[in-house]
Amino acid sequence: MTLTHVRAFAAAMQAKDADGMLAQMADGVVLNTPLSAEPVRGKAAIRPVVDALLATIDTFEIREILEGPGRAAAYFGASAGPHRLDGVDVWRLDAAGRIAEMSVLWRPLPAAIAVRDLLARAAGPGGSAPAR
Secondary structure, eight states: OOOHHHHHHHHHHHTTOHHHHHHTEEEEEEEEOTTOSSOEESHHHHHHHHHHHHHHOSEEEEEEEEEETTEEEEEEEEEETTEEEEEEEEEEEOTTSOEEEEEEEEEOHHHHHHHHHHHHHHHOTTSOOOOO
16 A cells, blocks of 8 residues: 555645645545534545634644555654654555545644644634533
8 A cells, every 4th residue: 555645644734735745645535623512524524624723733744654554644743832742643544545544643632632622712603622
């Protein structure tokens, strides 16, 4: 399996390019995010989450991309104002190598909670506000 779509997603994330990120996802993509207890399903539903994320996060730094059978993962750093996160995105890939499912993990907890709250404000009323 090729990591073309994964590498393009990672580059788009670092460039804060929402269209580039979404282009690497399968149409029926499922997002498991620390912002919601329930998965977000489909590109259209994921778009406001990505928009809020890119409006909130100042920088992303991809540190390493790992590959396994039908899966890939990226270890990254992110900053939002004074908050610094370490994170891992775990991707299940479809036959074409597009992202079919994505699980996002963040640490440390105090920074993750602070960024979650910033994202809730960025999403606004009726947006993809996190479950508390």
